[in-house]
Amino acid sequence: MLTLSPVHSLVLLHACRTVPQAEQLSRVTDIQLALNLSLRQEVLVEKCCGRRICQHCGKNYNIADIYLPASRDRPEIVMPPLSAPPECEPHLEIREDDTPDVVLKRLRVGTCILVRRPGPLHLYPPATQGL
Numbered sequence: 001m002l003t004l005s006p007v008h009s010l011v012l013l014h015a016c017r018t019v020p021q022a023e024q025l026s027r028v029t030d031i032q033l034a035l036n037l038s039l040r041q042e043v044l045v046e047k048c049c050g051r052r053i054c055q056h057c058g059k060n061y062n063i064a065d066i067y068l069p070a071s072r073d074r075p076e077i078v079m080p081p082l083s084a085p086p087e088c089e090p091h092l093e094i095r096e097d098d099t100p101d102v103v104l105k106r107l108r109v110g111t112c113i114l115v116r117r118p119g120p121l122h123l124y125p126p127a128t129q130g131l
Helices: 019-028 041-049 100-116
Strands: 034-037 051-054 060-062 066-068 077-079 121-124
Touching: 041 051, 041 066, 041 077, 041 100
Parallel strands: 034 121
Antiparallel strands: 051 060, 066 077
């Protein structure tokens, strides 16, 4: 029989995209730290729009191949694709909500949550840098 130990820490990725989701989460757990990982918007949009799901096995892949050279105030960004194996390629589908317009709307909503709901939030990297 499997026995589980009490959880002392928990990491949630993309746990809240709306204010009601954040409020509900705060009612069920004590949030001690929130991190906002900063990445250039054009990279976020391209990566989100590159997501693919294999309808045969259910695994996720990403076809976006991103390379942005360093500029005077921004570091180089290299994000190769997470390619599907040949047996999955014919079964790859795009999520309906992975369009540039929907992704940009998600980013705007997320920014509004951060602005309207201050709390234990730490930005990484600092706003002057970027990933």
